[in-house]
Amino acid sequence: MSRRVISFFLLIWAGGVAQAQGPAPAISYTRDIQPIFTEKCVACHACYDSACQLNLGSAEGATRGASKALVYDGARSEVSSPTRLFVDAQGPAAWRDKGFYSVLDAQGSQAALMARMLELGHRTPLQPNAKLPEEITLGLERENMCPLPGEFAAYAGAHPKEGMPLAVTGLTDQQYQTLQRWLAAGAPVDERGLLPSAREAVQITAWENLLNAPGARESLVARWLFEHWFLAHIYFAGGEPGHFFQWVRSRTPSGRPIDLIATRRPNDDPGTQVYYRLMPVAGVIVYKTHITYGLSAAKMARIKTLFYSGNWQVTALPGYGPQRRANPFETFEAIPAAARYQFMLDNAEYFVDTFIRGPVCRGQIATDVIRDHFWALFQAPEHDLYITDPSYRGAATPLLAMPGQNDDVGSVLSLWLAYRDKRNEYEALRRDAYANVRAPSWSTLWAGNDNALLSIFRHFDSATVSKGLIGEVPQTMWLFDYPLLERTYYQLAVNFDVFGNVSHQAQTRLYFDLIRNGAEQNFLRLMPANSRDAYLDDWYQNGGQLKMWLDYERIDDSKPSALKLDEKDPKRDFARQLLLRYGDLNAHPDPINRCEGAYCSRPNIDPGLQEAEQSLSRLTSRPAAGLKVIDQLPEATMLRIESRSGKREIYSLLRNRAHSNVAFMLGEESRYQPGLDSVIIYPGVLTSYPNFMFNVPADQVPAFVDAMEQAKDAAGFEQIVQRWGIRRSHPQFWQYFHDLTTYLQETDPVNAGVLDMNRYENL
Incomplete structure (x- = not known):
């Protein structure tokens, strides 16, 4: 057969354009197979949290296969070998040496493991838009069941309704036949x-x-x-x-x-x-x-x-070495600090994204130390003593080292105490140095571009960052200076090892608690001196006072702020003035959650969507004690609303869980305050992991909001789900789910990508 050039185009979010030469197979992996994986499999099989580490986002991942080894194991005493796709091994043989087994190869007279998993799923279809059987465990609670080819029969017998795709509307008949033909032919892959x-x-x-x-x-x-x-x-x-x-x-x-x-x-x-x-x-x-x-x-x-x-x-x-990793301020001290900080400020959203949203796919090590909603601000370089005062910088630099480089399990406590004391010595130095300079004013805040104002949302074990100040005025705000921003980035991105052991992960989590506290202390300097202790008392309830006494350096509650704020509610007045002063930098005005006056929707959008937003605003800024349906909501719900004119908008409905404090590693439920939960509703996709989705025609939004207001329990919420919900079993589930990515392609094409459905709940 003559050779010819094969040109092909994958979906934009599936990898771009490539060219190669070779004989055209009857079924092409790139043309026929990867698009099916992208549509029906990648939403669960990508990154480290893929079931059994089976990554179906590429030919390399498909041929690598699966592994019984866990990536996320917070209790392991020994570090595990990294298994980063495209990095730690190349080709199936090398991955077999690392314990991965094929899901594509036939086993004697038995079809390939993938073929059998697909057949099991195809012969047990779901009842359309019905709630899944309770025996099917989903999400992070699901056991990592990774049967070897020889173990499939036992798996199918024990889990007859858990074929692939798991607990979701499955493949079309044509897709199923295409995949089975490909697998029967030996799963040939044309690399691109x-x-x-x-x-x-x-x-x-x-x-x-x-x-x-x-x-x-x-x-x-x-x-x-x-x-x-x-x-x-x-x-x-x-x-x-x-x-x-x-x-x-x-x-x-x-x-x-x-x-x-x-x-x-x-x-x-x-x-x-x-x-x-x-x-x-x-x-x-x-x-x-x-x-x-x-x-x-x-x-x-x-x-x-x-x-x-x-x-x-x-x-x-x-x-190189542990000390160089622990203290990048010493490692790179020759580079002017002003250059380093300004570079990070220019791209602040990117850096906060790296350690808040994160690339490791399951971030509870970091996220259980932050609140569900807060705003982040940045200190102007000309007001940062680390930038402007060489003697202060020289005294501070040795104190900025971070733990996590020594992963000896027996040394966790001593390492934590040593780095805690070092950090508190730095906080005392900072407190006393800033007490001797001009009181903070509005010029203390950096306002160089639209990265200056950020909103962060936690969704239990993941989080999202967005430019602009979104939502009602949050309980806490963070103010980053250069030492804090750089330490957070190194601790949670550069130095964090997802394959590390319990010691490394515990040290990382404990130190991030100190970072959060430092960011809060920085912000409190902007508040009136006589209000700071009261804010701390509010942020550290229910044992938090003991934590402050044990682990945190005391705050400066005497140096005045130069900001003129309403003494009755200085934080709210600060937010009001911030929005007025930096309105041009606030990338996303938010009339739905911060409605002022009669109009609670964005101007210049479809009138039907304006009316919908006006109705949706009734659900925001209300505690769960008065809006009982919040108790039934997951962390991140998507609303798809379509007007009569055909215009559709996607909204994120985010549940903000309230806690008396977020200062301890364990016992989060004991500090949970469900009656204070609230929701934020905002246009756009503000999560990587949708937990559920509603599809509501714009003219039915008032009825949807009425139903949400009237639902007092699970039975009332069930009626809402039955009428407007898109369950995993919905016949058009994938159409609606991938419309979220289509929306991202339309509104933010550079950042668009396939969303993850591992956390999509069985409501």
Whole structure:
């Protein structure tokens, strides 16, 4: 058969454009199989939280297969070997050596494991839009059942209704037949790799040249930039839609194939000369790991101005090792602190995304230390003593080291106490130093671009970041300065090891508790001095006072603030003035949750949607004690509302769970205050993990809101679900679920990706 060039286009969020040569199989993996996986499988089988580590976002993941080993295991005493797709092994044979087993290979007379799992699912269809049988466990409570091919019969006997796709409207007959034909044919895979366009290739060369430029100063800046970019999905000005790249360390220079240096962390010793390279992001783009960062000529000029202007020098390049990881302020102290902080401020949403939304797919190590809703602000560099005062910087730097580098289980307590004391010594230094400078004013807040005001939402074990101030005035706010922002990023992104043991994870969680407390203390300096203790008492109820006494440095409750705030409710007045002063930076005005006057909807949208938003505003800013339906809601519900004109809007309905404090590792339920829960409703997708979805015609929104107000218990909520809910068993489940991604493509195409349904509940 003659060879011919096969050109193909995957869905934009499925990986872009690629070209290759080879004989055309009867069924093409890229043309016929991956689109089915993308539509029906990737929503559960992507990232580390894939069931059995089976990742179906690429041919590499499909051929790698499955593993019984858990990635998320908070109790393991020993670190586990990393199993990062495309990084820690290449090809099926190498993955077999790491304990993965094939789901595609036939076993003697038995069909492939995937074929049997699909057949089990296909012969036990779900009752349309009915609640699933209670015996099917879903979500994070589900046991990681990963039968080997020889164990399938026992699995099917014990779980006859749990074939694939699991507990959701399944494959169409045509999709099922296509997959079975492919598997019966031996599951052939025609490998495809994303190729940069000519315009992208030019920019890749320019950026690799910048980061690999000779010289000690250039090398140190490149290392710092890499450690701050390693999680980013890079896209280029004028690049192809759906093309993303990531920075990696390679043994080979530009112009040669990348030879990946696969260290456990991005700041581990590479053991060889390093070349920083840009590698295409392979596989389906999934929203939960898709944290984007744009590069352009303007960005390069900005970096050159920040880092290469001035006459600062590097006398000796720092090495690697635990101490260098623990204290990046010492490691990179030669780079002007003003440049480092300004670079992070320019892209503050990206950095907060990396450690709040996170790339590790299950973030409860971090998220159970934060409240369900808060706003984040940033201290202006000219008001940050770490930037402006060399003597203060010199005293502070040794105190900014972070734990987690020593994972000895027996040393957890002693390590925690040592780093707690070091951090509190820093907080005392900071408190006393700031008491001797000008009182904070509005100029204390950085207002350089629309990254200056951020909203964070926690959804139990995941979280979301959005530009702008969304929702009612939150209970707490955070104020980042440079030492706090950099420590948070290193502790939760650079230094965090998802494959680490219980000691590493505990140290990370405990120190993040101190970071949260530091951000709250920074914010309290803006409040009237005589109000600060009362706010702390409110934030640290129910044992929180003991925590403050044991582990936190005392606050400054005497140095006045220069802000003129209403003494009756200074925090609310601060929020009001903040919104007035920085309205141009507030990326997303929020009339639904902060309705002022008679109009509680956005202007200049479809009139039917305006009326819908007006009705929805009745559900916001109300505690669960007065709106009982909140007790029935999961953390993140999507509302799909379509007007008579055909315009549709997607809203996030977020449940904000109230807690007396969030200062302890265990016992969250004992500090839960359900009567104070509330909801935020906002246009857009503000979660990576939808828990449920309602589809409501715009003219029925008043009836939907009435029903929500009248529902007092589970039976009342069941009626709402039956009328407007999209259950996992809904015949059009996938159409509605993937419309969320379509919406993202329409409204925010760079950041669009397939959402995760692992947390979609059985309501």
